[in-house]
């Protein structure tokens with residue numbers, strides 16, 4: 001039989017992408033049969049359904065009846081839905097599909113269908129993210145067939161689709177257009193992707209909710225084929241202006257896999273109709289769009305980036321689900337005070353911030369990983385280095401306009417252009433372009449007892465990156481911190497005390513943890529002996545006791561199935577302060593850290609290229625409390641995930657692990673293995689720079705609310721007398737010799753005699769990288 005023109009065209013389209021003629025003919029016939037000779041489904045999107053079908057058949061050789069059903073759904077979901085109804089009457093029997101369209105406005109839940117239909121052939125590891133959801137799915141009103149699946153890799157390579165792919169675990173963003181070959185090594189694409197429906201591209205008007213935020217939607221859709229899920233509608237305030245969807249018909253599709261990968265796919269359907277259309281350079285398009293956003297909309301940040309916006313979209317997508325999954329049944333108790341409500345659009349504060357974009361121009365190894373940069377602070381192994389390790393990531397291109405990943409820009413305190421008194425770093429602006437402005441007279445905005453100004457010589461062009469100032473730690477999400485009065489026994493407190501415990505002749509119960517005497521002098525300084533011991537721990541960690549977890553949270557986060565051996569945690573000296581169950585005054589001498597900052601600090605621009613730093617405006621004696629290291633309390637796992645998401649970014653602050661007691665319990669649960677991350681929410685301590693030796697500050701763990709060593713405060717005390725205006729520094733515990741670390745550490749400019757970076761440089765011959773050691 002002579003093939004008709006449609007067949008010829010279809011076969012040509014498939015052979016152009018390298019599929020063998022014979023296979024194409026066979027599969028085309030089968031597909032035509034399934035679609036009851038309706039070519040419209042086959043021709044759509046450059047024969048995507050056909051290509052999908054062929055690849056599926058190739059992978060599984062012969063499609064069985066079930067697979068035919070699945071594939072037909074994926075190619076034309078509305079048909080499958082009808083088919084589902086038909087099939088339900090006679091189980092197992094495969095009927096030819098009819099091409100009936102669903103009645104307009106008929107409601108169905110595609111994700112549930114997708115889950116049911118696809119799970120049968122998906123391995124446990126690669127099972128779709130949607131399978132996990134037991135929650136009711138957002139309703140979709142659909143008037144025209146929608147595509148519910150990403151095209152296969154070859155289709156991804158085909159002319160007109162651009163895919164940005166973000167992996168939660170692998171921190172990969174993939175931009176397709178330049179990538180002529182998404183090679184077989186591109187393991188991410190082997191993972192089934194789920195739950196994709198085009199986002200509404202119509203004008204938005206009516207108010208509805210989207211992930212808890214007010215959004216607008218137009219009840220009257222522009223196109224018949226517009227299919228909208230509630231959860232896909234954008235928050236009008238944030239996404240609308242920057243939307244890449246314009247008046248032409250285009251779809252933005254989002255999909256996620258259980259492996260934490262999210263893909264955003266942009267399909268410009270109108271372009272398909274134009275014979276003169278050839279694929280443009282995506283970077284140029286993004287630049288044009290950014291310019292338009294900057295000019296036409298109220299986006300003030302000159303560093304606004306569409307790519308970052310899309311990455312955030314992926315974060316939202318992931319976090320929206322993660323949030324519902326993780327919050328179940330944890331019985332969380334918040335820390336010191338209820339968490340500050342994160343900004344309106346913030347499910348995850350990290351997701352609320354624009355991050356550097358990692359672009360892979362070619363294939364990506366499936367084993368991509370990153371590793372955390374955790375200073376030695378509380379996590380030293382036998383060699384005195386942090387034991388938080390993950391596998392190195394493949395070197396990725398990180399290039400953002402003006403971001404910290406941009407080599408042209410000073411590393412940490414990049415100076416953004418300002419338009420007003422408010423200057424922000426690109427990495428830390430919200431999606432809607434709003435960020436917390438600095439108050440130059442007091443960066444704490446009244447949250448501390450003393451004002452913490454920016455140094456007066458700082459010009460408006462030079463403000464530090466913006467962040468949310470919090471004076472006390474806040475639980476991010478999963479950290480389990482139980483401060484209940486009932487849980488803390490009277491034996492841990494001094495209920496009979498009165499006034500000032502430190503001046504009392506008999507030390508109270510709180511002094512027990514520090515060997516029966518208080519760590520503080522009556523002047524409120526850390527006692528010499530105590531301080532010396534803490535400094536010795538820091539300087540010679542190998543000489544001090546380490547504890548080894550049976551099941552180390554660090555190792556677990558790296559490989560849950562086969563965790564490695566614990567590298568050891570240095571046993572720290574603790575200060576125990578009196579607290580609410582003690583009878584003493586708030587002015588008690590054993591309540592130093594909890595009273596907050598009392599010395600006059602200033603944030604200033606260091607002259608040595610280290611960015612911003614802090615200094616005291618007054619002389620400080622040895623052992624004086626300066627400030628606490630305040631940030632979000634995250635679990636080790638949450639931090640690990642954050643670091644994966646942020647791999648490729650250079651962080652402004654370095655999270656610290658609260659691991660001083662990890663080894664003493666047999667099975668530390670995930671929610672008890674805690675860290676502090678001050679990147680987005682933090683206090684003045686986030687400006688403390690590193691110094692390899694003779695740092696002016698030392699950090700000491702302080703227990704206040706609980707004798708439970710899972711959670712404690714990290715407090716900075718002066719390690720020696722400090723003169724007014726002398727920079728306050730702290731040894732991060734970086735190993736500048738760790739060349740295996742995927743993330744380049746900064747080039748140390750501490751200028752100390754014992755600068756480890758400098759020493760290594762003099763002996764190094766080949767390597768040019770300076771990394772943290774795990």
Ligand SMILES: C[S@@+](CC[C@H](N)C(=O)[O-])C[C@H]1O[C@@H](n2cnc3c(N)ncnc32)[C@H](O)[C@@H]1O
Pocket residue numbers: 411412413464609610611612613651652653654686687688689690691746747748749750
């Ligand atoms: C916690 S932040 C300290 C505040 C930072 N200087 C700022 O401007 O925001 C850590 C970052 O400061 C810079 N930094 C800290 N100590 C440094 C040092 N000794 N030499 C060079 N850069 C340093 C690095 O860029 C590092 O990533």
